[in-house]
Amino acid sequence: MKLARCYSFNDVRVEDAPPPRIGPGEALVKVSICGVCTGEAMPWYVNRKCPTVLGHEPVGIIQRVGAGVTGFRPGDRVFFHHHTSCGRCVECRRGHRTLCREFHETRLDPGGFSEFVRIPKLNLQKDTLKLPKSVTDERGVLIEPLACSVHAVRRLNLNAGDTVLVIGAGVMGLLNIQAAKLFGARKVLACDLLPERRRAALRYGASAAFAPSLARLRSETAGRGADCVIVGPPRPEALEFGLAAASPGGTVQLFGPMPPGSRTRVEFHDLYFREQSITTSYSCDASDTRAALRLLAAGKIKTRGLITHRFSLGGVGMALKKTFRGSGNFLKAAVYPHRD
16 A cells, blocks of 8 residues: 655655554554644644654545454444543543543554554544545544534633634634534634635634734724634744733633744733633544534534645645645645545
8 A cells, every 4th residue: 555654744755555454343444535634734743753654634434344343344434533532541530531641542553644544443442433424525534623623612611602712714713613603602703814714714604804903803892802712823922812812701722732842921910810711722532523523414514615725645745835834725635545
């Protein structure tokens, strides 16, 4: 089989490799399509994992199952998550399932940017989902990113009627907008530096979209600011704007990881007297992927136009670079491993 192996962010090679061998309780999947995560477009993050085969937003068709597998058979079209959590450890019991040791030790073999993938036993048992006909392959690759949005909004503990500000209107921002509305936000605002993305935010459900401006934000919120702020761009200035944009008692959530060593300015005096909170949201778990699939199957998430660029395995390097650079006409890339 062929796969795309990253030796660094700027060095991705298509290589031949033997298909992975499956054991009891496992499955071999032919990958139909795999989305390119915005997190995979961070050079510092990719380089520390190399050499590796990336890709954790896959959809495929089961080719073989190992001894003892029940519930799946060859021909099933599935989404399969790259991590699972145990449900028993302290982190899981406290509701932090993405911090579970099992979550960090489970992974796909070798990764979604490959023609075939082995789904390990725990991943197959706990977070491999059959796709209904209503969920196409290209909608299926949005399960994991949408699940990250679901996870984020759940961690915000939205109150009915809250105003939410989404900073960054790339593909994840557009999913965050929709998730916030579905989970109870009365009004969702968006801000982005690019006018094309501001227009996209309006198409995908934002009440208003504007360039970062505290004056404009206050005019949209009767001077209060936003009850909840989701900060997408992993940059200190975005977090600082989010803190300034939050209302008294508001919550600011860091949605994307900043590079190690990042520093930001926080005025703790104001944070204290305004009773504001800073939180984070990392990845998603099995309850989130199931919620995401239900939303997609029910047609509650607008997905048309989210995937703007499509590549073969030979284009993985270009897909990563386009995702990293961003542009007004780029939202999300997807890789078709069996396409020439």
